[in-house]
Amino acid sequence: MNFENLIITQNNGIAQITINRPKKLNALNKATIQELHEAFRALESDVAVKTIIITGSGDKAFVAGADISEFAHFSVEEGQFLAKEGQRILFNFIENLATPVIAAINGFALGGGLELAMACHFRVASDNAKMGLPEVSLGVIPGYGGTQRLPQLVGKGKAMELIMTAGMISANEAKECGLINHVVSQEELLPLAEKIASKILRNSSVAISAAIKAVNASFKDGVNGYDTEIEAFGNCFGTEDFVEGTTAFLNKRKPDFPGK
Incomplete structure (x- = not known):
């Protein structure tokens, strides 16, 4: 660039x-x-x-x-x-x-x-x-x-x-x-x-992106930030980062997040 x-x-x-x-x-x-x-x-x-x-x-x-x-x-x-x-x-x-x-x-x-x-x-x-x-x-x-x-x-x-x-x-x-x-x-x-x-x-870029969206929602007129958080939280369960993060935790190792 x-x-x-x-x-x-x-x-x-x-x-x-x-x-x-x-x-x-x-x-x-x-x-x-x-x-x-x-x-x-x-x-x-x-x-x-x-x-x-x-x-x-x-x-x-x-x-x-x-x-x-x-x-x-x-x-x-x-x-x-x-x-x-x-x-x-x-x-x-x-x-x-x-x-x-x-x-x-x-x-x-x-x-x-x-x-x-x-x-x-x-x-x-x-x-x-x-x-x-x-x-x-x-x-x-x-x-x-x-x-x-x-x-x-x-x-x-x-x-x-x-x-x-x-x-x-x-x-x-x-x-x-x-x-x-x-x-x-x-x-x-x-x-x-x-x-x-x-x-x-070191952390999940997918989860961080979701957190940014959820935090910002609380400052937007007409948007229920709690609802945004609930939806984003649930969506995390369908990501490869969630599988890697929880698997790494249970196996007592550092996660290697794929960013997906």
């Missing part, structure tokens, strides 16, 4: 996507959003890829926001389409990906950058990272799912404060409120993400 704004690497079942626009602090423009969609879609279809890590190039920014110059003169209709299409091809797409996605936040994650990180299944950050949704300081609101995912992660009151003040919080503050899972030094960030990814690799 060759991209203008992304660097893709793969090693032992772990793929890494690095957003590579350092002069723009890795800001999301239309081209980068489209490339990210294509990269995630390709990695999702690659049976050798079991976990995906996404990060930013350099040591200053994960993604410092969206490229404001692209939409500063948009009409109402154009703004709505921008948000709808962005959510469809990238942010919702990542959230519902069957392959686990870890955001390794290596610096500023602001606006669309934080929304990208929140769309991932969970987040780790370096101790120099700063996070926030500053959109109201520009006369607009978060449009890539920020008003929905932030309350899910940190609670309504904290989300309201962060959105209304347009302020930034440190990595440690983000961990305290549940926005991220771990804080380490910049040097330890990717090794930590890879360590967690390696733990994920």
Whole structure:
């Protein structure tokens, strides 16, 4: 895969996507959003890829926001389409990906950058990272799912404060409120993400995909998450991974999941 704004690497079942626009602090423009969609879609279809890590190039920014110059003169209709299409091809797409996605936040994650990180299944950050949704300081609101995912992660009151003040919080503050899972030094960030990814690799990719679907269901309007869990749980009994996992347990050996 060759991209203008992304660097893709793969090693032992772990793929890494690095957003590579350092002069723009890795800001999301239309081209980068489209490339990210294509990269995630390709990695999702690659049976050798079991976990995906996404990060930013350099040591200053994960993604410092969206490229404001692209939409500063948009009409109402154009703004709505921008948000709808962005959510469809990238942010919702990542959230519902069957392959686990870890955001390794290596610096500023602001606006669309934080929304990208929140769309991932969970987040780790370096101790120099700063996070926030500053959109109201520009006369607009978060449009890539920020008003929905932030309350899910940190609670309504904290989300309201962060959105209304347009302020930034440190990595440690983000961990305290549940926005991220771990804080380490910049040097330890990717090794930590890879360590967690390696733990994920030991388990059934089929079961993990089902778990992602079941957890996400609890946050969808009109969907009964318990019913989704029951169905997904039952479906696991018909998989080769279930046979291998239970057989390995009973025989007191480590499982070798076929991913089927």
